[in-house]
Amino acid sequence: MISFSKFKHRMVALVMVLGLHSIGNFSYAQHAEHGTEAASGHETTEAAEPKKFDAKEVILGHVKDAHDWHLLSIGETHVTLPLPVIIYNPARGTSVFSSSEFHHGHAVHDGYRLVNAHYVHEKGLDPNQYADGSIIAVDANDNPTGEKIYDFSMTKNITSMIIAAVLLVVLMLSVAKAYRIRGAKKAPKGFQNLIEPVIIFMRDEVVKPNIPGKHYEKYVPFILTIFFFILINNLLGLLPGSANVTGNIAVTAALALISFIATMFSTNRHFWGHIFNPPVPFGVKFILAPVELIGVFTKPVSLMIRLFANILAGHIIILSIISLVFIFGSLNKVAGYGFLPITILFNIVMMMLELLVAFIQAFIFANLTAVFIGQAMEGAHDDHH
Numbered sequence: 001m002i003s004f005s006k007f008k009h010r011m012v013a014l015v016m017v018l019g020l021h022s023i024g025n026f027s028y029a030q031h032a033e034h035g036t037e038a039a040s041g042h043e044t045t046e047a048a049e050p051k052k053f054d055a056k057e058v059i060l061g062h063v064k065d066a067h068d069w070h071l072l073s074i075g076e077t078h079v080t081l082p083l084p085v086i087i088y089n090p091a092r093g094t095s096v097f098s099s100s101e102f103h104h105g106h107a108v109h110d111g112y113r114l115v116n117a118h119y120v121h122e123k124g125l126d127p128n129q130y131a132d133g134s135i136i137a138v139d140a141n142d143n144p145t146g147e148k149i150y151d152f153s154m155t156k157n158i159t160s161m162i163i164a165a166v167l168l169v170v171l172m173l174s175v176a177k178a179y180r181i182r183g184a185k186k187a188p189k190g191f192q193n194l195i196e197p198v199i200i201f202m203r204d205e206v207v208k209p210n211i212p213g214k215h216y217e218k219y220v221p222f223i224l225t226i227f228f229f230i231l232i233n234n235l236l237g238l239l240p241g242s243a244n245v246t247g248n249i250a251v252t253a254a255l256a257l258i259s260f261i262a263t264m265f266s267t268n269r270h271f272w273g274h275i276f277n278p279p280v281p282f283g284v285k286f287i288l289a290p291v292e293l294i295g296v297f298t299k300p301v302s303l304m305i306r307l308f309a310n311i312l313a314g315h316i317i318i319l320s321i322i323s324l325v326f327i328f329g330s331l332n333k334v335a336g337y338g339f340l341p342i343t344i345l346f347n348i349v350m351m352m353l354e355l356l357v358a359f360i361q362a363f364i365f366a367n368l369t370a371v372f373i374g375q376a377m378e379g380a381h382d383d384h385h
Contacts, residue, residue: 055319055320055323055326055327057117058319058323059315059316059319059320059323062244062315062319063244063247063248063312063315063316063319064133064244064248065133065155065156065157065243065244065248066133066155066156067083067085067099067102067114067133067135067153067155067156068080068081068082068083068099068100068104068156069081069083069156069159069241069243070241071241072240072241080100082098082099082100083098083099083153083154083155083156083159084096084097084098084099084153084154085097085098085099085101085102085112085135085153085154086151086152086153086154087112087135087149087150087151087152087153088149088150088152089137089147089148089149089150090148091147092111095110095111095112097109097110099114099153102114104116105118105119108138108142111137111138111139112135112136112137112138112149113135113136113138113142114133114134114135115130115131115132115133115134115135115136116132116133117132120132123142123143123144125144130144134151135149135151135153136149137149156243157243157244157245157248157250157251159243160233160236160237160242160243160245161233161245161251163236164229164232164233164236164245165229167232168225168228168229168232171191171195171228172228174191174192175191175192175195175196178190178191178192179192199224202220202223202224202227202366203216203220203224206223206363206366206367206370207219207220207223207370210367210370210371210373210374211370211373211374211377212374212377212378215377219262219370219373222262223366223369223370224366226255226258226259226365226366226369227362227363227365227366228362230246230255230307230361230362230365230366231358231359231362233245233246233251234246234311234357234358234359234361234362235355235358237311237315237358238351238354238355238358244311244312244315246307246308246311246361247308247311247312247314247315248308249304249308251308252303252304252305252307252308253304255303255304255307255365256300256301256303256304257300259300259303259365259368259369259372260297260299260300262369262373263299263300263369263372263373263376264376266373266376266377267376267377268376268377270378271375271376271377271378274292274378275289275292275293275296276289276292276293277289278292299368299372302368303365303368303369306361306364306365307361307364307365310357310361311357311358311361314350314353314354314357317350318347318350318351318354321343321346321347321350322343322347324339324343325339325340325343
């Protein structure tokens with residue numbers, strides 16, 4: 001049992017970490033405010049005052065993907081990690097260079113430029129056609145050429161997913177090594193002691209009850225991989241300056257597609273017979289069969305939207321609370337600084353909630369994937385009994 005003294009110290013450490021996270025997000029919003037003011041200086045030299053703090057721009061700037069990775073700001077010094085840009089143009093071939101060549105959207109490199117709000121406004125372009133943060137081909141006069149290009153760049157989200165995958169492999173290999181050295185019959189220690197109950201719980205309470213017979217054994221590694229990959233990305237997303245990976249619809253769509261493919265490979269004739277020839281009166285079959293078929297595709301869609309919406313909502317709420325400091329500060333500096341302690345307190349509470357959500361959403365995604373696979377094998381379960 002953990003003594004009360006140790007528990008108290010760990011809780012204090014947790015609150016301090018969450019407080020530092022709030023300060024880190026506050027620093028990010030402050031950097032975005034300075035960036036907004038700087039961008040307004042590029043738009044016009046006739047402006048009498050800098051552009052006011054734009055909460056929408058700050059929030060969307062944090063949750064969306066990017067071609068570089070802003071880590072932190074120290075005063076006027078902004079620490080940014082440039083990432084590889086890989087563009088394939090059918091007419092000109094492949095171009096590979098660093099995202100720093102764009103100078104945050106203020107420069108053209110090799111006939112390509114990074115679209116930002118200033119460029120769209122300056123050229124009078126349609127924001128719906130030229131999305132902020134996208135890369136386009138331009139001519140010598142910096143005008144869009146309309147050429148079809150394919151962007152295979154290592155963006156912030158891709159880089160974060162690679163980090164998460166490496167962490168997953170390293171952590172699991174360390175646990176496997178501990179079993180190899182100590183053996184399976186000895187009591188686990190260290191990190192092995194932390195992971196083993198989770199693995200056993202997922203196997204015995206998630207995979208085994210939902211997937212019939214001995215079939216569950218071959219799906220345990222798959223379900224565990226989904227669970228830990230989503231969990232690690234959720235937890236990394238809580239760090240200041242991190243990427244919003246599982247709050248990106250493209251990422252959750254890819255995860256849902258993987259779940260859908262695994263489910264489809266697990267189907268049998270009983271499953272498809274139930275879809276196209278449901279056990280209902282003949283007249284009802286014409287109504288129920290299309291509904292059942294639609295349900296096959298709505299299941300992965302529900303996985304995609306659930307994970308995306310819950311993680312994105314958490315990031316937006318935290319940044320919205322932080323933005324209130326700058327909104328009040330734009331009205332009165334005393335009000336801004338007065339609201340700061342309230343913001344930090346709210347963010348600590350929200351971070352505790354987000355920590356819980358990170359585990360819950362990873363569990364729900366993995367659990368529902370096991371349920372859908374088990375439903376696809378339902379006929380095999382009946383035969384087994």
